[in-house]
Amino acid sequence: MPHRQPAPLALALCTTLLLACTLPARSATTPSAAALELLEKSVGFRTVEGEGQVPAYAAYLAQQLEAGGIPKADIHIERIGETATLVARYRGTGRKRPMIISDHMDVVAARAEDWERDPFTPVVENGYLYGRGADDNKFDVAMVVTTIRQLKSEGFTPDRDIILAFSGDEETSMKTTRVLAKQFPDAEFVLNGDGGGGRLASDNTPLVYDLQAGEKTYADFDITFTNPGGHSSRPSGVNAIAQLARAIDRIAAFHFPYMRNELTRASLEATGKRTPGPLGEAMLRFAATGDTAAAAVLAAHPDTVGQIGTTCVPTMLRGGHAHNALPQSATVSVNCRIFPGVSVESVRATLVDVVADPDATVTTLDDPTASDASPLRADIVAAVTKAVHARAPGLPIVPSMSAGATDSLHFRAAGIPSYGVSALFMRSEDSFAHGLNERVPLAAIDGALIQWRTLLTELAK
Numbered sequence: 344m345p346h347r348q349p350a351p352l353a354l355a356l357c358t359t360l361l362l363a364c365t366l367p368a369r370s371a372t373t374p375s376a377a378a379l380e381l382l383e384k385s386v387g388f389r390t391v392e393g394e395g396q397v398p399a400y401a402a403y404l405a406q407q408l409e410a411g412g413i414p415k416a417d418i419h420i421e422r423i424g425e426t427a428t429l430v431a432r433y434r435g436t437g438r439k440r441p442m443i444i445s446d447h448m449d450v451v452a453a454r455a456e457d458w459e460r461d462p463f464t465p466v467v468e469n470g471y472l473y474g475r476g477a478d479d480n481k482f483d484v485a486m487v488v489t490t491i492r493q494l495k496s497e498g499f500t501p502d503r504d505i506i507l508a509f510s511g512d513e514e515t516s517m518k519t520t521r522v523l524a525k526q527f528p529d530a531e532f533v534l535n536g537d538g539g540g541g542r543l544a545s546d547n548t549p550l551v552y553d554l555q556a557g558e559k560t561y562a563d564f565d566i567t568f569t570n571p572g573g574h575s576s577r578p579s580g581v582n583a584i585a586q587l588a589r590a591i592d593r594i595a596a597f598h599f600p601y602m603r604n605e606l607t608r609a610s611l612e613a614t615g616k617r618t619p620g621p622l623g624e625a626m627l628r629f630a631a632t633g634d635t636a637a638a639a640v641l642a643a644h645p646d647t648v649g650q651i652g653t654t655c656v657p658t659m660l661r662g663g664h665a666h667n668a669l670p671q672s673a674t675v676s677v678n679c680r681i682f683p684g685v686s687v688e689s690v691r692a693t694l695v696d697v698v699a700d701p702d703a704t705v706t707t708l709d710d711p712t713a714s715d716a717s718p719l720r721a722d723i724v725a726a727v728t729k730a731v732h733a734r735a736p737g738l739p740i741v742p743s744m745s746a747g748a749t750d751s752l753h754f755r756a757a758g759i760p761s762y763g764v765s766a767l768f769m770r771s772e773d774s775f776a777h778g779l780n781e782r783v784p785l786a787a788i789d790g791a792l793i794q795w796r797t798l799l800t801e802l803a804k
């Protein structure tokens with residue numbers, strides 16, 4: 344069982360009795376009460392794209408940091424369109440290069456009529472805090488800000504600057520992230536509260552901690568055939584829809600080369616040891632040798648197919664314009680999750696080859712950013728292990744590559760290694776990030792504060 348510090352009485356009642364309860368007015372005398380209060384206030388800011396509320400939320404966080412002892416001159420809010428970035432610098436001795444803590448202040452949209460409770464009114468009930476962003480990503484924002492205040496009040500002087508760099512549109516266009524990623528060329532690494540995290544079993548026993556050190560590149564492509572068209576009573580030899588159908592068939596039958604890197608080898612090895620049967624064996628064999636037969640086993644499983652290379656799947660179709668007309672155009676959208684280190688253009692070129700029809704046009708949509716996986720630095724892995732074990736002794740730390748995408752993508756692309764180190768421990772059945780009735784267990788707060796505190800003091804000493 345994880346070691347937890349005693350919770351304040353009100354929290355303990357809410358979490359152990361599993362009753363609906365309203366917390367009494369608090370003066371936030373303990374760090375966990377302060378963290379919960381900060382989280383509740385955070386949920387109250389409607390930081391959805393287009394609502395213009397991110398700057399107000401940033402101002403609230405700035406005021407919290409200033410009250411906690413970060414000088415006003417070291418806190419900056421930059422407006423970018425209707426959203427903003429927040430940067431706050433906890434100055435150290437400068438013996439080491441700065442480290443960045445990345446989190447995002449925006450949230451995914453939520454329609455109040457679809458929720459059981461108002462998504463932007465924090466509600467504490469049954470041992471959970473409900474609200475949009477309670478999990479993604481305001482939980483870690485609140486834990487980090489509370490930890491910074493705590494360290495400051497204790498007079499802790501880090502050996503490197505700790506820079507909080509909070510983005511304001513991670514869930515949508517990541518324009519603020521692109522700005523932040525260019526602002527700190529001297530930073531040594533990024534700790535991202537929006538990736539990785541602890542997994543709990545149904546009975547709340549910790550199972551594993553995911554340390555995210557890489558993510559696949561998200562990219563969409565359109566494959567289009569265009570024909571002159573004409574009357575459907577006079578079919579010609581070419582038909583855009585028929586051509587498209589053959590192209591889709593070839594894409595569906597194709598698989599990209601199987602790949603491994605330091606990160607996925609470590610990840611498959613650690614997970615393979617805990618996975619029984621042929622799947623676990625295949626993980627271990629592929630991690631060790633790259634064996635193709637083992638890869639085929641992993642390719643057949645939805646949990647592992649994304650870990651062994653680039654994947655591309657047709658996701659949307661459109662074509663034709665009338666029942667009685669030859670189609671003038673037909674398009675399939677293909678969504679790809681590209682293995683770190685593989686360029687977007689090379690994937691587009693592969694799709695051209697696979698379709699093998701000179702009439703096809705293959706277009707890259709938007710402007711996908713590719714990033715390499717971050718090296719599994721011994722000092723980072725050791726610090727994360729120590730921080731996680733301070734709340735959950737002995738818990739396996741498993742390096743992971745996610746299907747993308749977080750703010751880390753842009754920091755990695757800028758050459759700054761980034762590590763997803765969320766301090767949230769959750770059961771999968773409690774995870775409703777991006778969905779309805781998003782919530783976090785109050786019981787996660789104490790451990791999260793221990794973890795962030797240990798991690799920061801360990802890496803900044």
Ligand SMILES: [Zn+2]
Binds near residue numbers: 480
């Ligand atoms: Zn997020």
